[in-house]
Amino acid sequence: MEKNSSSRGYRMTLFCSGKDSAKEKWDGAKxxxxxxxxxFRADDAQPIDHFSAHLKSATALHQQIYVDVPSTHTRRGPxxxxxxxxxxxxxxxxxxxxxxxxxxSLSKKRRPLAPEVAKLRAIKxxxxxxxMRAAADISGQAxxxxxxxxxxxxxxxALAAHFEYLCAMDGAQRPAYVPVVASGPNALIIHYTSNNHxxxxxxxxxxxxxxxxxxxxxxxxxxxxxxxxxxxxxxDLYAAVLSAQKQLVALCHESADLSxxxxxxxxxxxxxxxxxxxxxxxxxxxxxxxxxxxxxxxPIGIDLHESTNFDRAGSLKEGMVVTIEPGIYVPPTPNxxxxxxxxxxxxxxxVLVGKTDPIVLSVSAPKEVRASTPCISQG
Numbered sequence: 103m104e105k106n107s108s109s110r111g112y113r114m115t116l117f118c119s120g121k122d123s124a125k126e127k128w129d130g131a132k133x134x135x136x137x138x139x140x141x142f143r144a145d146d147a148q149p150i151d152h153f154s155a156h157l158k159s160a161t162a163l164h165q166q167i168y169v170d171v172p173s174t175h176t177r178r179g180p181x182x183x184x185x186x187x188x189x190x191x192x193x194x195x196x197x198x199x200x201x202x203x204x205x206x207s208l209s210k211k212r213r214p215l216a217p218e219v220a221k222l223r224a225i226k227x228x229x230x231x232x233x234m235r236a237a238a239d240i241s242g243q244a245x246x247x248x249x250x251x252x253x254x255x256x257x258x259x260a261l262a263a264h265f266e267y268l269c270a271m272d273g274a275q276r277p278a279y280v281p282v283v284a285s286g287p288n289a290l291i292i293h294y295t296s297n298n299h300x301x302x303x304x305x306x307x308x309x310x311x312x313x314x315x316x317x318x319x320x321x322x323x324x325x326x327x328x329x330x331x332x333x334x335x336x337x338d339l340y341a342a343v344l345s346a347q348k349q350l351v352a353l354c355h356e357s358a359d360l361s362x363x364x365x366x367x368x369x370x371x372x373x374x375x376x377x378x379x380x381x382x383x384x385x386x387x388x389x390x391x392x393x394x395x396x397x398x399x400x401p402i403g404i405d406l407h408e409s410t411n412f413d414r415a416g417s418l419k420e421g422m423v424v425t426i427e428p429g430i431y432v433p434p435t436p437n438x439x440x441x442x443x444x445x446x447x448x449x450x451x452x453v454l455v456g457k458t459d460p461i462v463l464s465v466s467a468p469k470e471v472r473a474s475t476p477c478i479s480q481g
Contacts, residue, residue, distance in 0.1 A: 104160060115152045159206050167208060168215040179441035197363055210286050220411035223403055225421035230318065230403070231454060234423055235463050237274070237315035241322050242466025244268035247466065249326050249391050258283040258297040265311050266384065274313035278320055280404050281311035285328065289446025290431040292396055301328045306336055308446055312406075319406040321425050322464045323450035332471070335441040341471060342376035343430055343447045350398065350426050354418060354453045354460035362414040362424065365400040377430070381439050393431060393438075399424045402452060421464065422455040 104113045120135045139147035148156065161167060226234065248265045262283045269277070283440045284294040286305035301307060325340065325454035327333075332340060350369055353360055360368075374389055384393070401408040401424050419426070429448030432438050449469055454461040 114144045116147040117150045127313045167211045168213045170215045217411045237320040238463040240272045240321040241312040244413040245467040269313035278312045278314040284308045287444035325447045338380045346372035347449045356420045369398045418455045
């Protein structure tokens with residue numbers, strides 16, 4: 103994209119492989135240059151082989167070039183990843199001088215692109231919000247059905263497979279990440295992905311799983327009783343986390359003028375108070391270093407964690423989508439009440455930040471505790 107004085111404000115040139123009848127026999131149909139330009143509303147589409155020459159020409163015409171390249175490259179050639187722009191410069195021996203000219207120009211004129219793109223990605227358009235709600239609905243319904251499918255004696259791997267199957271049947275293209283299906287004390291491991299234990303009677307199951315739908319990730323965590331009913335300690339700890347989580351979700355709107363750092367600090371205060379009410383005597387460092395060692399939230403969208411170049415200290419703005427995921431993980435140590443040992447609870451929702459109110463995108467996943475019986479319901 104090159105800035106100009108047109109009504110659009112820029113000229114967009116798209117580079118792609120185009121049609122290749124030989125490769126298409128093996129890999130399937132490819133988009134032609136003409137079709138690619140129409141689909142992406144580009145002013146022009148050219149073969150990828152032309153990229154190096156075009157970039158060389160463009161660098162001579164513009165004073166600032168916004169691009170991200172690897173921090174390490176040498177005169178002998180680029181140390182480029184598969185996604186690096188330098189991959190397409192193809193510095194063969196005969197083209198070495200062209201390569202050196204381009205790299206030198208980029209070194210002098212380059213501005214980082216990622217922070218600018220991050221600003222645009224942080225605020226989701228109405229179309230993006232609809233896709234993210236669809237992704238969350240698919241994942242939320244899969245959580246609900248997997249809760250009903252779960253039972254003592256089943257394997258964690260079977261629950262993970264069941265969840266992914268349900269998402270695929272509802273149109274998801276793939277999982278957004280490797281699911282966490284943690285029964286019993288496995289829930290104390292934040293990123294437990296072994297999923298190789300059998301669920302035992304009386305345990306809770308923590309499932310952190312989400313699908314990817316049309317390019318957008320979802321991220322939901324629910325904790326529920328394997329046998330259909332919480333024990334009293336499980337219910338008390340779950341209610342403590344749920345109370346804090348619902349209060350924190352309610353604060354996810356622009357008019358609250360809070361940052362992710364502000365919300366995390368409040369989550370610590372809320373959880374400390376909730377735990378005190380159910381019999382915990384928490385020392386200064388116990389909460390954030392032992393019981394609640396992770397951050398409350400992260401932005402989500404095309405990437406599961408869109409945290410790079412996201413300012414955690416900046417106030418939330420309407421149109422952002424963030425997770426709210428407090429958790430408590432009680433190790434079997436004498437400084438915590440024995441009846442809570444080896445219980446891990448996390449509740450995570452995706453929240454669309456509104457002007458004056460939040461919108462919970464993951465509302466399809468049940469999280470309320472029924473008043474009549476100590477199990478999870480839609481609420």
